[in-house]
Amino acid sequence: MNRLAQATALAATLLLTAAPAGAQTTHVVRAGENLDGIARRYGVRVAAIVAENELERPELLRVGQSLKIPARDAPLRKRYTVEDGDTLGGIARDHGVSPDAIIQLNNLADPNRLRVGQVIEIPLDGKPPPPAVRHPLPASLKGELDRIPVRPGRWKYIVIHHSATDTGSAQSMDHYHRYRRRMENGLAYHFVIGNGRGMRDGEIAIGHRWRTQLKGGHLASDALNDVAIGICLVGNYEKNRPTAEQMRSLYALTGYLMQRTRTASTAVRTHRQINTKPTDCPGRNFPTRALLENLP
Numbered sequence: 001m002n003r004l005a006q007a008t009a010l011a012a013t014l015l016l017t018a019a020p021a022g023a024q025t026t027h028v029v030r031a032g033e034n035l036d037g038i039a040r041r042y043g044v045r046v047a048a049i050v051a052e053n054e055l056e057r058p059e060l061l062r063v064g065q066s067l068k069i070p071a072r073d074a075p076l077r078k079r080y081t082v083e084d085g086d087t088l089g090g091i092a093r094d095h096g097v098s099p100d101a102i103i104q105l106n107n108l109a110d111p112n113r114l115r116v117g118q119v120i121e122i123p124l125d126g127k128p129p130p131p132a133v134r135h136p137l138p139a140s141l142k143g144e145l146d147r148i149p150v151r152p153g154r155w156k157y158i159v160i161h162h163s164a165t166d167t168g169s170a171q172s173m174d175h176y177h178r179y180r181r182r183m184e185n186g187l188a189y190h191f192v193i194g195n196g197r198g199m200r201d202g203e204i205a206i207g208h209r210w211r212t213q214l215k216g217g218h219l220a221s222d223a224l225n226d227v228a229i230g231i232c233l234v235g236n237y238e239k240n241r242p243t244a245e246q247m248r249s250l251y252a253l254t255g256y257l258m259q260r261t262r263t264a265s266t267a268v269r270t271h272r273q274i275n276t277k278p279t280d281c282p283g284r285n286f287p288t289r290a291l292l293e294n295l296p
């Protein structure tokens with residue numbers, strides 16, 4: 001190593017070590033690491049890393065993935081660019097904070113005058129808003145669902161299934177339930193979420209039974225079928241995992257249905273958790289804990 005190279009190397013070392021304690025740094029995920037461990041190592045909260053990197057599925061880290069590690073004492077906040085049609089109240093609601101908190105943090109003189117393209121900071125109070133809140137249903141689908149009348153108190157549970165097949169669609173399952181299983185109302189579920197093989201990845205199909213508010217045919221107990229909404233994700237989660245798009249759609253749909261049926265996240269169950277007969281559905285790879293953690 002010549003003198004110049006030595007000097008450069010020394011300077012680089014000094015730069016690295018001279019970074020002020022608590023400044024933002026980057027962590028590259030190694031095999032076997034999870035968020036809990038990484039957060040502990042840097043002395044920051046898991047929620048801070050999730051918010052800083054806008055992680056959709058914190059439970060799924062990739063080896064080699066770069067994570068921004070926020071400063072140890074950095075308050076949890078994120079930047080948001082105002083879009084056409086945004087209101088302060090709407091932005092606050094979507095992020096689960098009060099409008100006042102946003103006004104204070106940004107010193108907004110006139111909160112009724114937000115410009116499109118304006119960048120504001122949103123305080124995140126301890127934990128980031130769940131994906132079900134950050135990724136609401138597409139407006140057209142929400143509009144369609146809003147027009148279906150739902151009697152208050154009609155539904156008590158929201159039950160998650162997998163199709164246990166690699167491919168499938170609402171149509172193919174309807175055919176199977178109607179002609180092979182001889183169910184006169186066809187598709188036993190109220191909703192089907194596609195995996196890109198038979199339906200678009202993450203596509204949500206509204207079943208006939210939801211449109212007409214009929215009981216489902218997805219559980220062994222008839223009494224439970226009468227009060228349980230059935231959502232089926234296309235896929236076999238004994239072998240595979242749901243796609244990221246499917247989980248996003250599931251968070252959004254489940255969040256919507258909880259609001260619509262006025263149920264809490266305790267109403268959300270997997271088939272295995274609620275069935276009166278033993279079942280493996282929705283498969284050992286279905287991320288039940290992540291689902292519950294990502295609901296409002």
Ligand SMILES: [Zn+2]
Pocket residue numbers: 160161162271281282
């Ligand atoms: Zn099932």
